[in-house]
Amino acid sequence: MIRKCTEHGYFRGGSCLQCKRPGRYLLDDGREEKLGRFVSGTLRHFPASAGVEMDRCGWVDLNAFCDVMRKRYNWMRKEYLYALVESDEKGRYEIRESRIRARYGHSVNVDLDYKESNFPYLYYGASPEEVDVLLEDGVFPIKQRYVHLSTSYEKAAEVALIHTENPLILQIDALKAQEDGVSLKLATDYIVLAEKIPPEYIFVVED
Structure with a gap:
């Protein structure tokens, strides 16, 4: 379940971890799972089959992506995608300006442009x-x-x-x-x- 706290943003579960308030309801577990599977599959494995174009660094146009999702799920809203991304504790996706991509887990050929790690x-x-x-x-x-x-x-x-x-x-x-x-x-x-x-x-x- 995904909800939104007016003070602390999107979160998963019944109450905000920081202020313990229930927040505004957005997605139940079933829709969250459907949305998550589609986002993962499209951004990691089969963008062309889903009907979106992916650039060399794994980015997909955000509006085009939302249009494809609305055709599949008539209940889909852009806010739900933001909620899924921002509440994900594993940080699997990122939205930057008008683009979205998976941070890792790709089977398609991408060249991710992250900075070098400094862990010894x-x-x-x-x-x-x-x-x-x-x-x-x-x-x-x-x-x-x-x-x-x-x-x-x-x-x-x-x-x-x-x-x-x-x-x-x-x-x-x-x-x-x-x-x-x-x-x-x-x-x-x-x-x-x-x-x-x-x-x-x-x-x-x-x-």
């Missing part, structure tokens, strides 16, 4: 079965344009637990990799993107 170390969670291969061959994207690295051990473990019950966390020597020409793009406060991570920068974090 980054982290990647993997199953025990994968680790030997990753240490030998490096980390490459699978079904996505970029490798998604975490800015903390805790975030890497949280992500990895979605896929495996007993993840091992790999540490990336980010500063050394960047010195050697590996680009590490800061997509959000918690996610850094790379085209690949060669094995010489990867180490297993000991418990």
Whole structure:
């Protein structure tokens, strides 16, 4: 459920986390899910199939995007899209002026223009079965344009637990990799993107 607090903006749940007021109702869980699936699919995977044009950096015209969504969902309003984006705790999307894009998770070929990360170390969670291969061959994207690295051990473990019950966390020597020409793009406060991570920068974090 998405609501709007007059003082603190859009939020998810029954009350604003800051002032505890219920705010103005916008979207129920069902419509929020439908909207989220369409936004994710279009901005990450199939813009052409949805009927929108995406530029090299992943941007889509905001008005054109809303027009496509209204044709699919007659209850759609532009405010609902802003509410979805601004209330998303994971920061999956961004709206800038008259454009919208996904920050990460693309399978389409985009060149995201983020600034370089300045984290000295980054982290990647993997199953025990994968680790030997990753240490030998490096980390490459699978079904996505970029490798998604975490800015903390805790975030890497949280992500990895979605896929495996007993993840091992790999540490990336980010500063050394960047010195050697590996680009590490800061997509959000918690996610850094790379085209690949060669094995010489990867180490297993000991418990």
